[in-house]
Amino acid sequence: MAGKTAETRARILEAAMGLFRRQGFEETTMREIAAEAEVANGAAYYYFDSKDAIVLAFYDQAQKELAPLLDSALAGAKNLKDRLAALLGVKLRYFEPNRRLLGALAAHADPGHPLSPFSAQTREIRERDIEFFGRALSGSRVRIAPDLKPYLPRILWTYQMGVLLFWIYDRSAGQRRTRKLIERSASLVASLVKSAGFPLLRPVRKLVVELMETITEPS
Amino acid sequence: MAGKTAETRARILEAAMGLFRRQGFEETTMREIAAEAEVANGAAYYYFDSKDAIVLAFYDQAQKELAPLLDSALAGAKNLKDRLAALLGVKLRYFEPNRRLLGALAAHADPGHPLSPFSAQTREIRERDIEFFGRALSGSRVRIAPDLKPYLPRILWTYQMGVLLFWIYDRSAGQRRTRKLIERSASLVASLVKSAGFPLLRPVRKLVVELMETITEPS
Numbered sequence: 001m002a003g004k005t006a007e008t009r010a011r012i013l014e015a016a017m018g019l020f021r022r023q024g025f026e027e028t029t030m031r032e033i034a035a036e037a038e039v040a041n042g043a044a045y046y047y048f049d050s051k052d053a054i055v056l057a058f059y060d061q062a063q064k065e066l067a068p069l070l071d072s073a074l075a076g077a078k079n080l081k082d083r084l085a086a087l088l089g090v091k092l093r094y095f096e097p098n099r100r101l102l103g104a105l106a107a108h109a110d111p112g113h114p115l116s117p118f119s120a121q122t123r124e125i126r127e128r129d130i131e132f133f134g135r136a137l138s139g140s141r142v143r144i145a146p147d148l149k150p151y152l153p154r155i156l157w158t159y160q161m162g163v164l165l166f167w168i169y170d171r172s173a174g175q176r177r178t179r180k181l182i183e184r185s186a187s188l189v190a191s192l193v194k195s196a197g198f199p200l201l202r203p204v205r206k207l208v209v210e211l212m213e214t215i216t217e218p219s
Numbered sequence: 220m221a222g223k224t225a226e227t228r229a230r231i232l233e234a235a236m237g238l239f240r241r242q243g244f245e246e247t248t249m250r251e252i253a254a255e256a257e258v259a260n261g262a263a264y265y266y267f268d269s270k271d272a273i274v275l276a277f278y279d280q281a282q283k284e285l286a287p288l289l290d291s292a293l294a295g296a297k298n299l300k301d302r303l304a305a306l307l308g309v310k311l312r313y314f315e316p317n318r319r320l321l322g323a324l325a326a327h328a329d330p331g332h333p334l335s336p337f338s339a340q341t342r343e344i345r346e347r348d349i350e351f352f353g354r355a356l357s358g359s360r361v362r363i364a365p366d367l368k369p370y371l372p373r374i375l376w377t378y379q380m381g382v383l384l385f386w387i388y389d390r391s392a393g394q395r396r397t398r399k400l401i402e403r404s405a406s407l408v409a410s411l412v413k414s415a416g417f418p419l420l421r422p423v424r425k426l427v428v429e430l431m432e433t434i435t436e437p438s
Binding site for chain 2: 106111168177181184188195201203208
């Protein structure tokens with residue numbers, strides 16, 4: 001993108017995010033976004049054909065800005081529990097200013113909705129995010145059972161989505177409860193991943209694999 | 220409730236549910252509900268002060284009508300996997316006509332929203348539903364680790380909510396994918412409950428208990 005074009009697009013995105021935060025996603029119109037960004041309505045629509053497209057651009061920008069932060073988080077933690085907690089900590093700090101906006105967007109769990117974390121439109125962002133969980137595993141000292149290996153990053157990513165949902169609705173001061181949840185759930189998840197390698201649990205692993213095949217098969 | 224009063228209330232509830240199914244929850248007004256039930260607006264508001272109150276009455280009625288069906292489902296299944304699958308099967312059959320409505324309501328995961336399955340307003344219905352999972356466990360032949368026992372019914376109920384969410388957004392013909400999901404996930408969950416009793420997994424159980432304490436503590 002040429003300089004001016006990229007700059008205008010960024011200005012519209014920033015103006016929109018500010019309005020979404022201050023007055024809510026549903027309550028904001030494309031007209032207000034254009035006015036706030038000081039561009040013509042037509043210009044705003046030239047860059048983003050809808051508010052949904054703006055949110056997708058925000059997801060995309062978040063993914064790019066988060067990547068180096070997640071890299072350092074992983075570089076600074078050795079064992080699996082700390083690596084998981086570090087990834088989650090980075091996410092929460094990054095999204096903190098937009099926590100309420102994410103609350104409004106959390107209504108879209110339906111994979112058929114473009115803004116859903118499970119949609120076709122967010123697939124690329126999702127797959128790149130899942131890779132970080134693959135690296136959380138591969139860089140730890142835990143031996144992963146080979147049969148589970150292809151599925152484990154996605155399972156850990158789903159665990160992350162559960163934590164984010166808890167956080168979005170966490171009304172405790174400074175989301176203290178979510179900190180505790182991360183601390184304890186990361187311990188549990190790391191411990192489950194390790195235990196999953198026990199020979200005794202081979203039949204359970206087989207059931208996990210079959211379940212994941214059912215969930216991830218095309219509908 | 221006296222005969223006529225109960226009958227009017229039931230008529231309003233039935234009219235509302237019909238409209239919610241045909242034209243959508245958001246799109247339906249209290250005025251339309253009153254007209255459909257052939258009562259005055261004031262009368263409709265006398266029984267239900269909002270559409271949310273109507274949905275809560277529907278949840279409550281569902282709980283009552285489901286109870287004997289869940290009883291027979293449990294009476295007809297011995298092992299834990301079959302007992303879980305039977306409970307889920309009854310729920311899906313019962314809610315089938317209102318699957319789309321539940322999709323609209325699924326947007327309210329926020330425990331602060333009255334219609335959320337995690338809200339204060341739905342607590343009584345939730346606790347009664349959790350009891351069925353307690354009975355699914357106690358009537359099976361699985362030996363439950365005593366430390367996990369107080370938490371397992373709630374964990375199984377949460378598993379049920381995940382399956383219901385999958386079903387709500389399942390676009391496969393006749394929700395074929397959900398049938399497969401239930402079959403496989405019920406096997407996995409039953410197998411996990413059994414394995415949880417292994418002495419080797421005592422430390423993992425301790426982490427589950429700590430996590431459940433975090434999640435269920437008052438905020």
